[in-house]
Amino acid sequence: xxxxDSFMPLSQAxxxxxxxxxxIFMSLRWARRDMDDMKIPILAALSAGIFAIQAxxxxxxxxxxxxxxxxxxxxxxxxxPFAGVLVLTLVLLVQGIVFAxxxxxxxxxxxxxxxxxxxxxxxxGFVALRKRNIDIKxxxxxxxxxxxxxxxxxxxxxMSLAGTFPxxxxxxxxxxxxxxxxxxxxxxxxxxxxxxxxxxxxxxxxDKAVESSKEATL
Amino acid sequence: xxxxxxxxLYVVLALAILISVLAPFxxxxxxxxxxxxxxxxxGEERFxxxxxxxxxxxxxMPDYAIEGxxxxxxxxxxxxxxxxxxxxxxxxxxxxxx
Numbered sequence: 564x565x566x567x568d569s570f571m572p573l574s575q576a577x578x579x580x581x582x583x584x585x586x587i588f589m590s591l592r593w594a595r596r597d598m599d600d601m602k603i604p605i606l607a608a609l610s611a612g613i614f615a616i617q618a619x620x621x622x623x624x625x626x627x628x629x630x631x632x633x634x635x636x637x638x639x640x641x642x643x644p645f646a647g648v649l650v651l652t653l654v655l656l657v658q659g660i661v662f663a664x665x666x667x668x669x670x671x672x673x674x675x676x677x678x679x680x681x682x683x684x685x686x687x688g689f690v691a692l693r694k695r696n697i698d699i700k701x702x703x704x705x706x707x708x709x710x711x712x713x714x715x716x717x718x719x720x721x722m723s724l725a726g727t728f729p730x731x732x733x734x735x736x737x738x739x740x741x742x743x744x745x746x747x748x749x750x751x752x753x754x755x756x757x758x759x760x761x762x763x764x765x766x767x768x769x770d771k772a773v774e775s776s777k778e779a780t781l
Numbered sequence: 782x783x784x785x786x787x788x789x790l791y792v793v794l795a796l797a798i799l800i801s802v803l804a805p806f807x808x809x810x811x812x813x814x815x816x817x818x819x820x821x822x823x824g825e826e827r828f829x830x831x832x833x834x835x836x837x838x839x840x841x842m843p844d845y846a847i848e849g850x851x852x853x854x855x856x857x858x859x860x861x862x863x864x865x866x867x868x869x870x871x872x873x874x875x876x877x878x879x
Contacts, residue, residue, distance in 0.1 A: 565815070568837045570819075594877045603874035604790035605789060606874050611797045611867035615796075615800040618808060620811070626812070627813070627814060657862060657869070661840055662843065667836065719818070729823075732821075
């Protein structure tokens with residue numbers, strides 16, 4: 564759901580930059596506090612993996628395709644939605660500047676939708692489900708799916724404010740396509756990745772928020 | 782290398798390169814969710830008009846391709862992006878910590 568420049572007037576695109584910038588700033592502050600020499604390879608690995616998988620559009624029927632966003636996966640592994648914001652900001656910068664995938668003036672909106680909204684909802688959805696002792700893969704699936712779905716609705720609303728889409732048909736079309744993309748492209752891949760990492764490197768799946776709340780109830 | 786996470790980096794990088802090489806052959810060329818929604822709700826004509834509007838800047842490898850280089854160009858473009866973003870995030874991590 565990379566918005567191209569022509570889909571949004573410059574004046575509005577700048578507003579989304581103004582909203583996105585504090586999140587980008589906070590993601591850099593998160594990195595300064597939380598990053599260390601041990602974690603830098605994980606950050607680099609996830610950034611590269613997410614760039615590659617975003618190039619893989621999966622057909623979902625209805626003459627439409629979609630790909631994973633990945634902010635939820637990054638946020639779950641690092642235990643912070645700001646990790647997702649940081650990785651998606653880097654990925655969107657490279658995609659926009661080098662590959663003309665997603666606009667430059669609208670990049671703030673794309674960072675807000677894919678980095679902030681899909682990653683935060685995915686992460687907090689995952690944590691909420693884990694606190695209810697839901698299986699880690701199921702929690703990752705539902706969180707990631709919900710994050711992508713909600714961010715597509717946000718995009719539809721922005722497109723309506725931009726005068727590009729009519730509101731209700733826009734929400735229906737975006738919602739329908741991303742309901743399905745969220746299942747295949749986001750939920751399933753996130754669940755598989757989290758499952759594989761939890762098995763191979765259980766220390767890496769940051770369940771701290773969940774663990775501390777469990778201890779408190781004991 | 783004493784950092785066990787370097788092994789994870791190599792495994793994920795190998796997977797990412799594999800996806801980068803296969804993506805030009807496997808990826809669907811159908812419009813994505815946003816483009817498809819645009820076609821549907823604003824009509825193909827207006828959508829085509831918006832699609833043809835020039836981007837704010839000229840990108841060196843638009844649409845993950847190198848002009849005149851076909852599938853090989855696409856493979857090279859995506860691989861360059863994958864390795865580039867790896868270097869950028871690794872470098873950013875190092876700079877932030879120094």
